[in-house]
Amino acid sequence: MWKYIVKRLLMMIPILLGVTFIVFFIMNLTPGDPAAIILGDQASAEALEAKRIELGLDKPLLVRYFTYIWDMLHGDLGTSYKNQISVWDQVIDKFPNTAILAVAGILVALLIGIPVGILSAKKQYTIFDNTSMVLSLVGVSMPNFWLGLLLSMLFALKLGWLPSQGMGSGFIPLLRSIILPALTLGTGSAATVVRMTRSSMLDVIRQDYISTARAKGIPEKQVTRRHMLKNAMIPIVTAVGLQFGQLLGGAMLTETVFSWPGLGRLMVDSINSKDIPMVLGAVIFLAMMFSVVNLLVDIIYAFIDPRIKSQYKKAGFKARRSV
DSSP, X not given: OHHHHHHHHHHHHHHHHHHHHHHHHHHHHSSOOHHHHHHOTTOOHHHHHHHHHHHTTTSOHHHHHHHHHHHHHTTOOOBOTTTOOBHHHXXXXXXXXXXXXXXXXXXXXXXXXXXXXXXXXXXXXXXXHHHHHHHHHHHHHSOHHHHHHHHIIIIIIISOOSOOSXXXXXXXXXXXXXXXXXXXXXXXXXXXXXXXXXXXXXXXXXXXXXXXXXXXXXOHHHIIIXXXXXXXXXXXXXXXXXXXXXXXXXXXXXXXXXXXXXXXHHHHHHHHTTOHHHHHHHHHHHHHHHHHHHHHXXXXXXXXXHHHHHXXXXXXXXXXXXX
16 A cells, blocks of 8 residues: 555656646737736836846746746745745745645535435435535525625625634634634535545445345434445545545635635735746645645545455555446
């Protein structure tokens, strides 16, 4: 298993290089001059040219790219154009806030998605099942920022129950401030978990061992928990892992709507100011976190189903994901 983990970690290197290549060239080819953004419209041509030389923008694009890769491989993600602070320090400072929001969002998705998915499978083609499938379709299709605005209008502006902006300090203020963004993020993920749980449970319900367990007089709750859900967990874990990775990297709009001081909002501000090192550092870090989440999902498979661990060994520790 350790050899498999090392191989997966080594596979992250070309992924990060590919992500870096795409983002670097997109950011450098978009309109706008970082020097002019930093110095303002009133800066003289001489000052702008001096600033470009200071930032290394006078060098060819490919030279700048390979210089950035060389520095990145040595642990240097560069310095922000906007505030001259280390990119790594800003990423590490903002990421915990994004992680808190992502964890809260995935908890909302699990608390809603798994119970509703199980009931939908056990009550297939009933009103409950049809209603949950329609609502899950709406949840998947609904843009997060639109839902966030609706929740803010209802619970913050009209009812005044919850804050609509910022991140509270202290347990109770933090809890109150995270409810709306967590619901905004968790709703779409919950819809995906509902559909995956229902589909996986339907496959298990039709198996002969479920009928045998019921024929033995085992209580229905134990049949559901020990036989149905346990054997349906691998596709559900896959969906939850992918959703959590997407929440880490896809919370930009939600953080912007709720003024949440996380990595996503930092990326939006950096894109607006064309702070290329900051955008690159944030994207690389989030891509790395997404790859780590996928690796953890594969490792969890081996604990859920020991047969998968033996498959890793027989295949020379190559990943074989059963979905």
